[in-house]
Amino acid sequence: MLKSESPCYWPDFTPFLLSAMARFxxxxxxxxxxxxxxxxxxxxxxxxxxxxxxxxxxxxxxLPRSIPCKGQVLNQVAAYMLQATRDICPNWLVDVPAPHVSxxxxxxxxxxxxxxxxxxxxxxxxxxxxxxxxxxxxxxxGGMKENDYFPSPIITPSTKAAEGHDEDISxxxxxxxxxxxxxxxxxxxxxxxxxxxxxxxxxxxxGLILVDxxxxxxxxxxSAAGLSGRQGQAVGEIVLMDEVHTPDSSRYFYAxxxxxxxxxxxxxxxLSKEFVREWLIANDxxxxxGQTVPEMTDEWVQTISQRYIELYEKVIGEKFxxxxxxxxxxxxxxxxxxxxxxx
Numbered sequence: 001m002l003k004s005e006s007p008c009y010w011p012d013f014t015p016f017l018l019s020a021m022a023r024f025x026x027x028x029x030x031x032x033x034x035x036x037x038x039x040x041x042x043x044x045x046x047x048x049x050x051x052x053x054x055x056x057x058x059x060x061x062x063l064p065r066s067i068p069c070k071g072q073v074l075n076q077v078a079a080y081m082l083q084a085t086r087d088i089c090p091n092w093l094v095d096v097p098a099p100h101v102s103x104x105x106x107x108x109x110x111x112x113x114x115x116x117x118x119x120x121x122x123x124x125x126x127x128x129x130x131x132x133x134x135x136x137x138x139x140x141x142g143g144m145k146e147n148d149y150f151p152s153p154i155i156t157p158s159t160k161a162a163e164g165h166d167e168d169i170s171x172x173x174x175x176x177x178x179x180x181x182x183x184x185x186x187x188x189x190x191x192x193x194x195x196x197x198x199x200x201x202x203x204x205x206x207g208l209i210l211v212d213x214x215x216x217x218x219x220x221x222x223s224a225a226g227l228s229g230r231q232g233q234a235v236g237e238i239v240l241m242d243e244v245h246t247p248d249s250s251r252y253f254y255a256x257x258x259x260x261x262x263x264x265x266x267x268x269x270x271l272s273k274e275f276v277r278e279w280l281i282a283n284d285x286x287x288x289x290g291q292t293v294p295e296m297t298d299e300w301v302q303t304i305s306q307r308y309i310e311l312y313e314k315v316i317g318e319k320f321x322x323x324x325x326x327x328x329x330x331x332x333x334x335x336x337x338x339x340x341x342x343x
Contacts, residue, residue, distance in 0.1 A: 024051070024331050026338065036062055037074070037248060042106060046221060047341065048092070049334055050075075050242075052100045056304065058277050059287030060166065065296040069322050071100040073308045078102070078243035080316055085198050089191045091240040092218070097337035098330050099323045107218030107239050111160045112169065112179050114192040117212040118153045118200065120144050121251060122274060124212070137170030147211075147253070147268050153196055155189055160216070187238055188217055199245045203252060206314055208271065213250035216242045247273055247311045271311040276304060 023032065024041065026049065031042030036057035041049040052071035056063050079102060082093045092104035115136075117124055124135055125146045133140050136156040157174060158166040171189075175182050192215050203210040218241045243249050251272035261268055280286065283294035309320045325333075 024049075024327070024334070026331075026335060028338075036060070037071075043338060046106050047094075047338065048104055048106050049338075050102045050104070051330075052078075052102075056273075056276065058273065058280055059285070061287045061293065063276075063293055063296065065301050067301060067308065068305045069320070070305065070308050072323060073312045073320070074243060074246045074248055075100045075102055077246045077312055077315060081199070081202070081244040081246070082240070084202060085195055085240070085244065088194045088198060089240045090237060091244075092242075094341065095337045097333040098325055100325075101330065101334055103334065103337050103341070105239065106221045107241055108221050109160065109216060109218040109241060110180055110184070110188065112174055112188075113158045113160050113166060114188055114215040114217065115156045115158055115212065116153050116192050116196040116215070117156060118149060118196070118209070119211045119253075120146060120148050120150065121211050122277075124156065136168045137172060145262070145265075147262060153193060155192055158214075184238065191215070191217065191238070191240065195240070195244070199250070202245070203315070204255065206317060207255050208314060209253040209255050209258060210245065211251040211253050211270070211272075213245055215240065215244065215249075245315070247271065247308055252311065252315070271307070271314060275307065 023039070026041060026043055028044040029041055030045050033040045033042075037053060037055050039051040039053060041051075043049060052075040054066035054068060054070045056065075056067050056070060075096070076099060079093060079096045082091045085091070092107055093102055094105060095103040097103060120128055120140075124140075127135055128140060128144065129146070133142065135154075136158075138154045138156060141151065155171075157169055157171070159169050159179075160166060169177075169179075171185055174180050175185055180188060195215060196210065196213060199210045199213060217238055219236050220239055251274055252270060254269040254271070258268065260266075279300075280294065285291045285293055312320045
């Protein structure tokens with residue numbers, strides 16, 4: 001049996017698998033949705049309770065093993081970043097009643113993801129290496145190497161698929177298909193670039209480079225009309241949703257030695273989920289039909305957990321303290337939070 005000094009190591013992963021499958025029930029609950037990583041509960045048609053599980057996905061496929069502490073890492077990093085960007089753009093978050101749980105305002109989501117890229121990496125690089133010089137309607141400069149900086153950050157939006165793979169889409173297609181008006185697109189783009197700049201500043205203070213990330217936005221739900229005055233927001237106002245600058249939604253490089261590695265063609269040192277995607281690709285899995293997810297050993301699961309914790313400590317600048325709560329205690333904390341919101 002694997003032994004580890006990690007505070008997030010538990011020899012038996014069964015509790016995490018059970019936790020990922022558990023469904024709570026809350027007073028005034030009006031909906032439930034299971035995402036790739038989060039379980040989302042709608043309360044009274046105007047609040048959302050998001051439970052960040054330890055599930056992990058890649059290539060839009062949920063992998064078969066849960067990652068200890070991943071949900072707590074994601075939720076706490078997201079809460080930190082939402083607070084740190086609140087002056088740029090209003091967001092959905094109202095309370096964090098448990099380390100892996102957030103409560104906030106229900107919004108009508110735009111069915112697009114605003115992907116902002118500062119470097120030619122990941123999907124953008126794979127497209128570039130295949131010969132593409134236009135991505136989501138954005139012309140790409142010639143002569144670039146993997147991980148090079150773009151002259152300025154670019155936005156390469158994708159559709160937000162309920163199931164299956166997200167697809168690249170251009171701003172023109174977004175407007176033509178009614179996913180956003182031209183005015184909304186301009187505001188989304190403005191917010192996305194401002195948020196990315198703030199994320200880069202936060203990362204730089206910690207010796208990191210924010211390479212790329214994605215943002216999701218919505219409009220304050222009409223069902224939440226009673227909240228607008230109290231929360232200082234108007235119905236229909238564009239609001240930042242979901243997670244921000246987390247290891248699931250973002251890619252970070254270490255700043256120290258970046259230029260030297262780039263000049264010599266060495267692989268960049270990074271903190272993100274990309275290493276999981278690279279492992280899957282090396283084992284002939286990219287989420288395509290007929291492909292099988294490779295075996296995830298205990299050692300590999302623990303490595304992933306440690307990498308998530310490393311990113312938390314590097315980005316936040318604090319020691320990660322794992323917290324284990326029973327389902328009963330988690331549910332009680334959520335109910336108390338909802339009661340404070342007069343649900």
